[in-house]
Every structure is written in structure tokens, then in C-alpha cells.
Amino acid sequence: MRIIYETEEGGVAVIIPAPECNLTIEEIAAKDVPKGVSYHIVDASEVPSDRTFRGAWSWE
Amino acid sequence: MSTVKSSSEDLTLNADGSGNDVVIQGNGTNTATITAEGLLKYNSGYGSVATAYGCRAWVNFNGTGTVAIRGSGNVSSITDNGLGDYTVNFTTAMPDANFNVVGMVCATSDGNKSSLRGISLYGPASITTTTARIRTMNGINTAAYDAETTSVSIFR
Numbered sequence: 339m340r341i342i343y344e345t346e347e348g349g350v351a352v353i354i355p356a357p358e359c360n361l362t363i364e365e366i367a368a369k370d371v372p373k374g375v376s377y378h379i380v381d382a383s384e385v386p387s388d389r390t391f392r393g394a395w396s397w398e
Numbered sequence: 399m400s401t402v403k404s405s406s407e408d409l410t411l412n413a414d415g416s417g418n419d420v421v422i423q424g425n426g427t428n429t430a431t432i433t434a435e436g437l438l439k440y441n442s443g444y445g446s447v448a449t450a451y452g453c454r455a456w457v458n459f460n461g462t463g464t465v466a467i468r469g470s471g472n473v474s475s476i477t478d479n480g481l482g483d484y485t486v487n488f489t490t491a492m493p494d495a496n497f498n499v500v501g502m503v504c505a506t507s508d509g510n511k512s513s514l515r516g517i518s519l520y521g522p523a524s525i526t527t528t529t530a531r532i533r534t535m536n537g538i539n540t541a542a543y544d545a546e547t548t549s550v551s552i553f554r
Contacts, residue, residue, distance in 0.1 A: 354467055356489075358471070361489070
């Protein structure tokens with residue numbers, strides 16, 4: 339799973355949970371997403387693996 | 399040989415009283431101490447009993463393709479902010495932001511093991527009690543770069 343949110347600069351940040359972490363994805367989102375920022379929990383397969391234009395990613 | 403053993407419950411070594419330490423000796427010599435303040439001190443080849451400053455968090459991750467964490471300790475997640483731009487998020491916060499960040503990066507996909515890669519803190523405000531934001535780069539032209547292996551350790 340991945341947590342996606344839009345950054346202040348207009349880009350997209352992707353949170354990758356640590357496998358050894360004993361927190362749920364929701365707990366990680368509550369802790370690691372900046373306060374007041376909305377986010378989305380998606381499957382890792384929904385995040386592009388081609389990072390050639392990483393800076394141009396957007397969330398729809 | 400004498401053995402201190404507890405099979406059914408926690409074993410407590412209690413140096414009761416204000417300022418008293420728990421001391422372990424070998425052949426009459428102090429080899430390790432847990433102070434009343436909670437500092438762990440040991441010799442272990444130092445030549446003297448000194449405070450051990452432990453690694454408080456660490457992570458090893460692949461920053462290419464589908465970014466993934468290989469292993470970690472006291473890290474809840476990493477945030478992929480962009481090309482060569484990551485934030486390490488701690489599970490348990492540090493007591494302050496004056497800790498030491500150590501990092502290494504390695505690129506093997508290009509087959510050039512002599513390639514120079516670099517890692518740095520993202521900026522003056524890149525560390526907080528709960529995070530450390532780092533930047534990985536091409537060591538020659540400092541352009542942002544995703545590395546196959548990025549490892550970061552936090553000492554305090």
C-alpha cells in the first residue's frame with residue numbers, strides 16, 4: 339500500500355510504509371502526512387515505476 | 399559458575415536509592431554500567447567504560463522503480479518527495495533535532511561501480527524530532543538522482 343498526497347509545491351508525495359513497522363496504514367498516514375493535508379491510500383501498483391519524469395507527477 | 403535466573407517472570411536488577419548505578423564487574427573490574435540516569439556504559443574494547451550512543455533509527459531502501467524499503471528500525475515510513483528527495487519518518491520521535499545523520503548510496507544498475515554518488519541533508523531545516531529529509535545525487539554534477547540502495551542511520 340502507498341499513501342499519496344499533494345505537496346505545497348504542487349507535486350505528489352508518496353509514502354512507503356516500512357514492512358517492520360507495527361503500525362497500520364491509517365496510523366502511518368495520521369502520523370506521517372503533514373497536518374491538514376488530505377491523502378489517498380492506494381495499492382503500490384497504482385504508483386508509476388517509471389521515474390523519468392518524477393517531478394511531473396500529478397494526482398487525479 | 400553462578401547464574402542469576404528467572405524462568406517465570408522479568409528479572410529486575412534494582413540499584414535502589416538515589417543515584418545508584420547497576421554495575422557489572424569481571425574479575426573485580428567494572429565492565430558495564432547502567433547509570434541511575436539510564437545511560438548504558440560498557441568497555442567492549444574501548445579500554446574504559448564509556449557511554450554507548452546507539453543507532454536510534456535506520457532504513458535501507460531502493461529509490462528506483464517502485465520505491466521500496468528493504469529493512470528498517472524505528473522507521474514508520476519514507477516519503478518519496480521527488481527525484482532523489484526522501485523523508486525518513488521515525489516511529490518513535492527523537493528527544494531533540496540535534497542528532498547525527500549518516501547515509502550512503504550505491505548505484506549498480508548502470509554497471510559502473512566507480513560512479514560517484516552523493517547524499518546530503520535536504521537543507522538547514524531538513525531534520526526535526528520526527529523526520530530527516532535527505533537528498534541523493536550524482537556526485538559529479540550534484541543533479542538529483544535515485545539510487546538502487548540508499549541507507550540512512552540516525553545516531554544520538
